[in-house]
Amino acid sequence: MTILAPTEEQEALRATLRSFFAERWPEEELRAAAGSAHGHDPRLWKAMAEDLGLHGLAIPEDLGGGGFTYPDLLVVFEEMGRALVAGPFFTSVAMASTLLLALPDRDAQERLLPGIAAGERIATVAAVETPTSWDAVRIAAEATGTGATRTVTGEKLFVLDAEVADVLLVLVRTEHGTGVAEVGTAAPGVRVEPMATVDPTRRQARVVFESAPATLLAPDHDATPAVRRMCDLAGVALAAEQVGGAQRVLDMATAYAKTREQFGRPIGGFQAVKHLLADQLVSVESARAALGYAAAATVTGAGLPVAASVAQALCSEAFSAAAETNIHVHGGIGFTWEHQAHLYYRRAVSSEVLLGRPRDHRARIAAHLLAPSEIP
Amino acid sequence: MAEFRSRVEAFLGARYPRRHETLRHGQGDDSLVGAAFRDSDDEAGDLRRARAYQRELFDAGLAWLSGPVEYGGAGLGAAERQAFAEVVRRYDVPDVNGLLVGQQIVAPAVLAHGSADQRARLLPALWSGELVGCQLFSEPDAGSDLASLRTRARQVDGGWRVDGQKVWSSGAHLAHVGELLARTSPDPASRSRGLTMFLLDMESPGVTVRPLRQMTGTAHFCEVFLDDVFVPDDAVLGEVGGGWAVANVSLSSERDNFGDESANLFIRLLDRLLLLGQEVGAAEDPDFRDRLADGYVRHVVNQVLPASLETATPEVATAGTSLVKLFATDADRRLVQLALDVLGPALVADTGAWGTYAWSRVLLGVHATRIAGGTDEIQRNILAERALGLPREPRPVREDRRR
Ligand SMILES: Cc1cc2nc3c(=O)[nH]c(=O)nc-3n(C[C@H](O)[C@H](O)[C@H](O)COP(=O)(O)OP(=O)(O)OC[C@H]3O[C@@H](n4cnc5c(N)ncnc54)[C@H](O)[C@@H]3O)c2cc1C
Numbered sequence: 001m002t003i004l005a006p007t008e009e010q011e012a013l014r015a016t017l018r019s020f021f022a023e024r025w026p027e028e029e030l031r032a033a034a035g036s037a038h039g040h041d042p043r044l045w046k047a048m049a050e051d052l053g054l055h056g057l058a059i060p061e062d063l064g065g066g067g068f069t070y071p072d073l074l075v076v077f078e079e080m081g082r083a084l085v086a087g088p089f090f091t092s093v094a095m096a097s098t099l100l101l102a103l104p105d106r107d108a109q110e111r112l113l114p115g116i117a118a119g120e121r122i123a124t125v126a127a128v129e130t131p132t133s134w135d136a137v138r139i140a141a142e143a144t145g146t147g148a149t150r151t152v153t154g155e156k157l158f159v160l161d162a163e164v165a166d167v168l169l170v171l172v173r174t175e176h177g178t179g180v181a182e183v184g185t186a187a188p189g190v191r192v193e194p195m196a197t198v199d200p201t202r203r204q205a206r207v208v209f210e211s212a213p214a215t216l217l218a219p220d221h222d223a224t225p226a227v228r229r230m231c232d233l234a235g236v237a238l239a240a241e242q243v244g245g246a247q248r249v250l251d252m253a254t255a256y257a258k259t260r261e262q263f264g265r266p267i268g269g270f271q272a273v274k275h276l277l278a279d280q281l282v283s284v285e286s287a288r289a290a291l292g293y294a295a296a297a298t299v300t301g302a303g304l305p306v307a308a309s310v311a312q313a314l315c316s317e318a319f320s321a322a323a324e325t326n327i328h329v330h331g332g333i334g335f336t337w338e339h340q341a342h343l344y345y346r347r348a349v350s351s352e353v354l355l356g357r358p359r360d361h362r363a364r365i366a367a368h369l370l371a372p373s374e375i376p
Numbered sequence: 377m378a379e380f381r382s383r384v385e386a387f388l389g390a391r392y393p394r395r396h397e398t399l400r401h402g403q404g405d406d407s408l409v410g411a412a413f414r415d416s417d418d419e420a421g422d423l424r425r426a427r428a429y430q431r432e433l434f435d436a437g438l439a440w441l442s443g444p445v446e447y448g449g450a451g452l453g454a455a456e457r458q459a460f461a462e463v464v465r466r467y468d469v470p471d472v473n474g475l476l477v478g479q480q481i482v483a484p485a486v487l488a489h490g491s492a493d494q495r496a497r498l499l500p501a502l503w504s505g506e507l508v509g510c511q512l513f514s515e516p517d518a519g520s521d522l523a524s525l526r527t528r529a530r531q532v533d534g535g536w537r538v539d540g541q542k543v544w545s546s547g548a549h550l551a552h553v554g555e556l557l558a559r560t561s562p563d564p565a566s567r568s569r570g571l572t573m574f575l576l577d578m579e580s581p582g583v584t585v586r587p588l589r590q591m592t593g594t595a596h597f598c599e600v601f602l603d604d605v606f607v608p609d610d611a612v613l614g615e616v617g618g619g620w621a622v623a624n625v626s627l628s629s630e631r632d633n634f635g636d637e638s639a640n641l642f643i644r645l646l647d648r649l650l651l652l653g654q655e656v657g658a659a660e661d662p663d664f665r666d667r668l669a670d671g672y673v674r675h676v677v678n679q680v681l682p683a684s685l686e687t688a689t690p691e692v693a694t695a696g697t698s699l700v701k702l703f704a705t706d707a708d709r710r711l712v713q714l715a716l717d718v719l720g721p722a723l724v725a726d727t728g729a730w731g732t733y734a735w736s737r738v739l740l741g742v743h744a745t746r747i748a749g750g751t752d753e754i755q756r757n758i759l760a761e762r763a764l765g766l767p768r769e770p771r772p773v774r775e776d777r778r779r
Contacts, residue, residue, distance in 0.1 A: 003680045266766075269766065271769070274757065274766050275753070275756040277760060278702075281699065282699050282706075285688060288688075289680045289681040289683075290676065292680060313673050362673070363662075363669070366665035366669040
């Protein structure tokens with residue numbers, strides 16, 4: 001078992017991003033976006049695309065991207081998780097563009113990816129229909145018609161950042177199994193209903209389709225493998241975000257423990273607090289190790305589904321636990337609206353259930369383990 | 377690397393059965409006692425087999441992979457060590473537990489602080505299994521607070537005379553050489569500055585070793601009485617008064633090795649738990665599946681955490697062995713608890729069914745891992761202070777001031 005150690009280029013990219021977000025995404029901007037109508041900052045979005053080319057980083061060059069590797073992109077997600085960047089980057093890049101790249105439909109890739117890569121088009125994936133689990137397999141939405149020309153009817157839940165998206169990639173039932181239908185958010189028969197969300201930095205919506213005109217992508221294929229691949233790769237991206245967020249809240253709690261004094265000494269000198277933070281360090285570093293393992297699998301492809309679930313199970317729990325500890329170590333101030341601790345906690349819990357809860361991922365791992373073969 | 381792997385495969389394949397061929401529920405020895413739990417029913421036999429296996433490894437250049445060639449090492453890197461661990465895991469090889477203290481605790485200190493003569497005499501001997509080592513640090517009144525130890529060494533003609541008592545010394549009754557930490561000068565300014573490390577010949581007159589029965593039932597660790605024991609000058613390891621630095625090399629390597637050792641044991645337990653779950657009909661139980669998968673997640677992390685920590689910040693990397701140890705002790709306990717929940721009464725009373733009551737030894741033995749090599753609390757202190765930079769624990773109350 002190996003991990004992918006960061007390359008020099010990735011460390012340079014990390015340093016660039018760290019100072020970019022420090023400058024462009026101070027707490028005031030984060031709070032403004034979190035309190036805004038759509039949880040999105042178009043100016044930051046534009047700078048991320050135009051100054052740094054982040055959206056297209058892992059999209060091939062002939063489709064308008066930068067042609068970098070997926071592990072390079074993971075550095076971006078880790079730094080964005082650390083900075084708690086609001087907006088549709090995750091859904092447009094980790095989900096929609098990954099799904100498009102996994103589908104055998106060159107026309108759709110050429111039509112949609114250059115715009116996504118340039119940050120000019122925002123795409124999102126409408127997958128889930130069951131209310132209590134993030135499930136991209138149980139699909140009832142129908143795509144009637146033939147070939148690529150269809151109309152979609154159905155209802156999707158938990159669609160990320162649908163209000164600011166231009167394009168919806170809707171998972172539908174077709175004669176081949178699962179299909180991916182491209183629907184414009186402004187098309188007739190599409191109704192985007194924002195849901196109240198715990199996390200103001202990543203919005204969700206219910207989207208209702210009533211005979212909405214659609215283009216079925218790769219119409220002669222079952223899209224199930226592409227959907228699975230999207231879930232795996234986006235899961236690793238989410239794990240990277242979680243590691244970044246977890247490290248940030250651990251740093252925050254540690255810094256506070258060094259300066260806040262009670263009983264005449266820093267609270268970080270009390271062993272109960274020291275041990276709380278030491279345990280979080282173990283948890284964050286083990287999450288980082290699991291991410292490194294999954295990052296290696298995105299390159300080799302070997303065992304990616306299990307590796308992605310290993311990373312998701314651990315990184316989800318690590319971020320939530322670290323965010324919770326951060327609130328606790330801050331005491332009363334940690335429970336205020338003014339402190340950032342709750343913003344990270346909100347992101348942590350909404351991420352914990354996105355693409356499957358830790359126990360859903362463990363169920364996948366168990367299915368693999370209990371299939372007859374040797375433990376790898 | 378592929379060439380190295382096939383060399384290891386060839387060496388092991390010619391001598392030992394592959395493990396998955398022997399791993400069937402209900403077949404073969406169902407014992408689960410393992411290295412990390414320092415527990416065995418036939419220590420003398422285990423040690424004999426371990427030494428014979430170690431000799432063969434040594435002669436094939438596969439014993440001390442990362443060691444320098446001049447002292448019998450293979451001069452290879454971490455990648456080969458990991459490759460060896462991955463391959464050897466698949467073979468049913470003798471348990472080398474009895475040799476680990478010498479190789480993983482004593483040898484690193486000799487390599488780092490020994491004279492040319494000490495290195496040449498001890499390193500090949502420890503790594504070929506010719507000599508067995510033990511660690512004589514802990515005392516009845518000095519455990520976590522090791523620097524408070526009281527065993528005294530007085531300078532005499534040609535050497536030193538040692539008086540005192542050591543305790544919890546693993547395998548001391550089978551060892552030839554002991555890494556002995558003693559106080560050579562009571563330095564009132566610093567408790568640790570007055571300590572010196574010695575390489576004690578366990579056959580020396582005045583050394584009495586008494587095995588202590590552990591909670592598992594076997595007697596593997598010992599108390600060691602030192603009564604006016606003569607130790608020659610050339611047995612001082614490192615500087616006189618420099619024993620603390622030598623001890624720290626051993627302690628850090630002990631923790632480091634703990635990670636490897638426990639990762640290897642963990643996969644064996646996970647394998648067996650999987651078979652057990654299928655055998656007793658727990659394979660469809662969602663709770664079993666969830667926790668088995670959690671065990672697998674932790675198995676993966678056990679395997680990749682040390683490498684991942686090498687790229688962490690310098691502060692975190694230097695405390696990496698403490699982090700690995702804490703992760704592993706937690707993972708072990710979760711797995712053992714799962715075995716208890718799967719087996720229920722069959723873990724605490726022997727029904728005679730294969731591979732069930734065997735878990736009771738693991739249940740009892742697992743507690744050692746949170747104590748030996750520095751307790752969980754001491755590891756947390758180390759992480760909090762060195763990796764996170766939090767305030768240090770209050771200074772110990774000094775004897776002279778207290779009086
Ligand atoms: C199986 C086994 C094998 C061993 N083998 C060897 C060996 O070969 N050689 C050798 O020298 N020693 C050996 N040891 C001894 C081991 O290193 C000590 O037991 C260990 O360091 C703890 O010391 P102690 O037993 O005196 O417990 P104590 O130090 O008295 O600790 C008792 C409890 O107090 C807690 N505690 C102590 N100090 C602090 C603190 N500052 N902050 C918070 N909590 C604290 C501890 O965590 C523990 O829970 C072995 C122990 C075991 C169990």
